Amino acid sequence: xxxxxxxxxxxxxxxxxxxxxxxxxxxxxxxxxxxxxxxxxxxxxxxxxxxxxxxxxxxxxxxxxxxxxxxxxxxxxxxxxxxxxxxxxxxxxxxxxxxx
Amino acid sequence: xxxxxxxxxxxxxxxxxxxxxxxxxxxxxxxxxxxxxxxxxxxxxxxxxxxxxxxxxxxxxxxxxxxxxxxxxxxxxxxxxxxxxxxxxxxxxxxxxxxxxxxxxxxxxxxxxxxxxxxxxxxxxxxxxxxxxxxxxxxxxxxxxxxxxxxxxxxxxxxxxxxxxxxxxxxxxxxxxxxxxxxxxxxxxxxxxxxxxxxxxxxxxxxxxxxxxxxxxxxxxxxxxxxxxxxxxxxxxxxxxxxxxxxxxxxxxxxxxxxxxxxxxxxxxxxxxxxxxxxxxxxxxxxxxxxxxxxxxxxxxxxxxxxxxxxxxxxxxxxxxxxxxxxxxxxxxxxxxxxxxxxxxxxxxxxxxxxxxxxxxxxxxxxxxxxxxxxxxxxxxxxxxxxxxxxxxxxxxxxxxxxxxxxxxxxxxxxxxxxxxxxxxxxxxxxxxxxxxxxxxxxxxxxxxxxxxxxxxxxxxxxxxxxxxxxxxxxxxxxxxxxxxxxxxxxxxxxxxxxxxxxxxxxxxxxxxxxxxxxxxxxxxxx
Numbered sequence: 001x002x003x004x005x006x007x008x009x010x011x012x013x014x015x016x017x018x019x020x021x022x023x024x025x026x027x028x029x030x031x032x033x034x035x036x037x038x039x040x041x042x043x044x045x046x047x048x049x050x051x052x053x054x055x056x057x058x059x060x061x062x063x064x065x066x067x068x069x070x071x072x073x074x075x076x077x078x079x080x081x082x083x084x085x086x087x088x089x090x091x092x093x094x095x096x097x098x099x100x
Numbered sequence: 101x102x103x104x105x106x107x108x109x110x111x112x113x114x115x116x117x118x119x120x121x122x123x124x125x126x127x128x129x130x131x132x133x134x135x136x137x138x139x140x141x142x143x144x145x146x147x148x149x150x151x152x153x154x155x156x157x158x159x160x161x162x163x164x165x166x167x168x169x170x171x172x173x174x175x176x177x178x179x180x181x182x183x184x185x186x187x188x189x190x191x192x193x194x195x196x197x198x199x200x201x202x203x204x205x206x207x208x209x210x211x212x213x214x215x216x217x218x219x220x221x222x223x224x225x226x227x228x229x230x231x232x233x234x235x236x237x238x239x240x241x242x243x244x245x246x247x248x249x250x251x252x253x254x255x256x257x258x259x260x261x262x263x264x265x266x267x268x269x270x271x272x273x274x275x276x277x278x279x280x281x282x283x284x285x286x287x288x289x290x291x292x293x294x295x296x297x298x299x300x301x302x303x304x305x306x307x308x309x310x311x312x313x314x315x316x317x318x319x320x321x322x323x324x325x326x327x328x329x330x331x332x333x334x335x336x337x338x339x340x341x342x343x344x345x346x347x348x349x350x351x352x353x354x355x356x357x358x359x360x361x362x363x364x365x366x367x368x369x370x371x372x373x374x375x376x377x378x379x380x381x382x383x384x385x386x387x388x389x390x391x392x393x394x395x396x397x398x399x400x401x402x403x404x405x406x407x408x409x410x411x412x413x414x415x416x417x418x419x420x421x422x423x424x425x426x427x428x429x430x431x432x433x434x435x436x437x438x439x440x441x442x443x444x445x446x447x448x449x450x451x452x453x454x455x456x457x458x459x460x461x462x463x464x465x466x467x468x469x470x471x472x473x474x475x476x477x478x479x480x481x482x483x484x485x486x487x488x489x490x491x492x493x494x495x496x497x498x499x500x501x502x503x504x505x506x507x508x509x510x511x512x513x514x515x516x517x518x519x520x521x522x523x524x525x526x527x528x529x530x531x532x533x534x535x536x537x538x539x540x541x542x543x544x545x546x547x548x549x550x551x552x553x554x555x556x557x558x559x560x561x562x563x564x565x566x567x568x569x570x571x572x573x574x575x576x577x578x579x580x581x582x583x584x585x586x587x588x589x590x591x592x593x594x595x596x597x598x599x600x601x602x603x604x605x606x607x608x609x610x611x612x613x614x615x616x617x618x619x620x621x622x623x624x625x626x627x
Contacts, residue, residue, distance in 0.1 A: 016602065023605040027519060030191040037191075041184040041343060042336070048177065048324050049335035056323030062311030064322040070176045071384075073184065074377045080187045081373045085366055088195075093363060096609050 015099060022095040029087060033080050044073050106424030107248060107431075114286070114432045115263065118279045122267050125275035132468045135272035136203040136447045137357040142277055144364040148371025151355050153280025154440040155182070155346075155372070156287055156379055158240040158407075158433055159499045164380075165413075166406025167328055168387020169399050172313065172321025174328035175387055178500070179380035181339055185346025186373040190366065193347060196518045198356045198365040199611040200604060203451045204444075205353045205510060209517045209532075212600035213525040215461070219452040221532040225509030226350045226452075228536050229502050230445040230479075231486065233349075234438060236498035238487025240407070241434040247404045248411070248427045254488055260431075261484035264439040268446065269476045273358060276439050283429075283436035288379060290429045294410065295382040297417040298389030306385060312392045321391065330571075337575035338500060344578065345503025348510035351444035362611060389413050442479050449475040500572060501543055508535035508577035512585050518608070520589070521601040527588035535581035542573035 047055045048066070057065040129135050142150065157163075160182065168175030201207030206222030238257050245256030267275050302308040313321050329335045346352070356365045390399055390409035393416050402408035411430065415423035450472040455463040463471070490498075513531045516523045543549060545568040550556050561567050570576070 016606070019606040019609060020602065022609055026195075026609070034188055034191045037184060037187045038343075041180070042339060044180070045177075045336055045339040048329075049332040052324045052326070056319075058319055058322065060307075062307040062309070062314065062322070064173070064319070066173050066176075066324055067310060067322055070173070070180055071381055073180050074380060077183050077187050078370075078373050078377050081190050081370045084187070084190055085370045088366055089363070092609075099606075099610060 018095075019099055022092070022099065025095070026088075026092055029084070033084050037077065037080055040073060040076050044069055106421055107427040108424075110424050110428030111431050114282070114428055117282060118267065118275075118432075118435075119263075121278045121282070122271035122275040125271035125278065128274055129270070129272040131465055132203070132451070132472065134274060135469060135472055136354070136443070136451065138273040138277050140358065140360050142358040144359055144367035145371060146277065146281055147355055147359050147364070147368035148375060149284045150277045150280040150358070151352060151368060151372035152375040152379070153282075153284030153287070153436050154351055154355060155349075155376060155437075156284065156433065157237060157437045157499065158244065158430060159236065160379070161287065161291065161383060161386075161433060162240070162244065162404075162407040162410055162430055163499075164383050165387040165390060165410040166399065166404075166408070168384060169390040169394075169409040170396050170406050171325060171328050172317070172388075172391070173323060174325050176380075176384055177329055177335070177338070178342070179383060181342025182346060183373065183377055183380060185343045186369060186376065188343065188347040189352065190369040190373070192515060192518070193353070194356050194365045194369050195362040196608040197353055198359070198362045199608050200518075201357065203354065203357055203447045205348070205350060205514055206448070206452045209513050209528055210456075211517070212597045212604055213517070213523075213528055213594070216457050217525055217529045219456050221529040222510070222513075223448050223452045223457075225505070225513075225532045225536050226448045227445060228509065228540070229348075229350060229506045230441050230448075231482070232502035232505060233499060234441050234445075234479075234483045235486045235490045236502060237434055237438045237441065238483055239490050239492070239498065241431075241438070242487055242491065243404055244407060244427075244430060244434070247402075247408060248431070253491055257484055257487035260435055260438060261480050261487065263435055264442055264483075265476060265480040267435075267439045268443050268480075269473055272472075273443060276436075276443050277358060279436050279439055283432045284375065286429045287433055288375065290414075290426055291379055291382045291386065293422075294414055294417070294426065295385040295389070297422075298385055298393065298413070301389075301393065301417070306388075309385065309388050309392060313388050316392060317396065321388075331569065333575060334570050334572055337504075337570055337572035340578055341500060341504035341507045341572050341574035343507075344511045345505070345507035345574070348506040348514060349503070350448065350506070350510070351440040354440075354444045354447060383410075386410055386413060389417070393417065438483065442476065442483065445479045446472050446475045449479070501539075501548070504543075504572055504574040504577065505536060505539040507574050508539045508581045509533075510535070512578065512581045516582075516585055516589075518604075521598055522589045523585070524589050524592045524594040524597055526592050527585045530588050531581045531585035534584045535577055538577040538580050539573045542568050542570065542576060546571050546573070 055066040164175045164178050200211050206219045210218040241260045242253040242257040245251050246253045359365050390413040394412045399409045411426050414426040454471045509532050513528045545566050548571050550561055551558050
């Protein structure tokens with residue numbers, strides 16, 4: 001009953017149904033990005049905890065694998081934030097405008 | 101000493117500026133909305149800097165630089181952990197928080213549940229986090245000022261406690277925000293300059309710095325070790341605590357309310373993440389710089405558990421003036437962080453405990469402000485006393501414990517209240533209390549308290565049945581808290597909570613907007 005038919009020609013879907021759909025989309029995006037972050041971080045921490053020799057591989061003088069991956073985790077956090085904000089500013093905010 | 105005079109000069113300049121801001125802010129702080137949320141008028145960019153100011157503690161500059169200097173790469177484990185929680189705040193927490201709540205995280209958890217029990221439990225969780233973190237900050241402050249200015253430890257703690265009291269008491273969130281912004285700008289500026297000066301010694305190439313470090317101390321400084329975080333599961337547990345603890349730190353969450361809407365809150369988290377990330381990358385350079393240019397032994401000899409790495413490096417690469425500047429920045433950092441923490445504790449005591457539990461939501465504005473100010477004085481006195489009582493503990497480590505409690509006590513209930521229809525009052529209360537208590541008990545039974553503080557030999561207790569070898573409790577306490585919440589939600593039913601879920605989801609998107617047009621569903625849900 002709450003399903004929104006795309007390109008509907010009949011009566012406009014109720015605000016409640018639209019809100020529910022948008023909330024669901026937002027949560028899906030949020031969860032996918034959160035899980036990505038968690039996988040990246042705990043992947044790194046798992047290497048740190050359980051495979052120190054691998055993480056300590058010296059790639060060249062002055063550079064080990066952990067010194068490459070550590071900053072990459074930091075950069076990926078920012079990039080994921082950027083992805084969410086770009087998505088939210090374009091898609092989410094447009095959806096919220098439609099709701100209002 | 102010239103450098104000491106200079107740093108005192110810099111410090112007084114900072115004090116004069118921030119007290120001026122406080123005076124300005126005090127005249128604009130008339131309501132609780134101003135006192136706790138700066139009237140919602142902070143811009144995203146300002147709030148991003150203020151978040152960085154709130155979050156980058158003495159541990160971030162002095163503590164991590166010190167750990168890197170003495171252990172190499174391992175210091176970065178803390179840097180990374182303190183950053184990866186920010187995306188989680190952005191994705192899951194900040195928009196619901198901004199749109200549903202008013203001053204505290206308990207606003208959101210209690211939104212569709214029964215107010216009094218949930219808020220009371222939320223206050224327990226929040227205050228436990230704040231007090232633990234305050235201890236870490238006050239201890240760092242006291243020992244650092246003693247080291248830098250020769251002022252006795254006790255007096256240092258009293259001075260910092262009193263200045264923070266003035267900021268919060270008179271200037272509320274507006275003054276605190278600007279203190280954070282100024283401090284963050286000084287910290288970023290100082291950090292960038294310090295990292296830059298280090299790199300000028302290595303052809304602007306970090307790899308040459310790392311290579312020099314490994315030539316001097318062996319390649320082990322570029323590799324993960326087990327001194328900083330011992331134990332495999334302890335490392336994972338620390339990671340959990342840092343990531344999800346960051347996402348539930350009360351003073352960070354509170355900043356969501358200082359901006360005008362959810363979009364602004366979202367942007368401010370993005371800016372903060374960028375600033376904090378850049379800062380942590382610089383601290384890594386600074387730590388290695390101190391290792392190579394100052395020497396790990398010289399830093400260790402300077403005392404303060406390695407905390408002198410960054411100031412001594414400043415002395416080496418920039419002379420007395422820069423040393424004085426970095427010392428003053430470190431001082432300002434601690435002052436700003438304790439002010440933010442205190443304010444969030446005050447919000448909990450006043451808004452959650454007094455207004456919504458004791459007065460059942462019916463306290464007048466003047467009364468709330470009065471209670472807020474009394475709470476400010478109480479927390480400040482408490483912070484000073486705890487700072488004095490806990491002299492001599494490792495800063496970064498104590499902060500880690502505060503994060504573990506935040507992660508187990510606040511995070512599960514916050515996320516479940518936002519995302520799960522079935523979540524109920526008993527589940528929320530039990531989850532917060534179990535998270536707090538299990539963290540505290542596990543910490544008490546771990547070597548952190550038993551060996552480091554009570555001084556028992558490890559060999560005498562490690563075979564006791566109650567002994568917990570983990571120094572970071574999050575890996576046990578967080579799943580426990582989630583499990584309790586889910587189980588209790590499944591065996592209890594709360595009709596109102598269930599019904600209010602759709603309305604809350606709408607509000608998460610739309611915020612507390614007044615009904616605009618004719619649509620009946622909207623008018624009903626907003627009424």
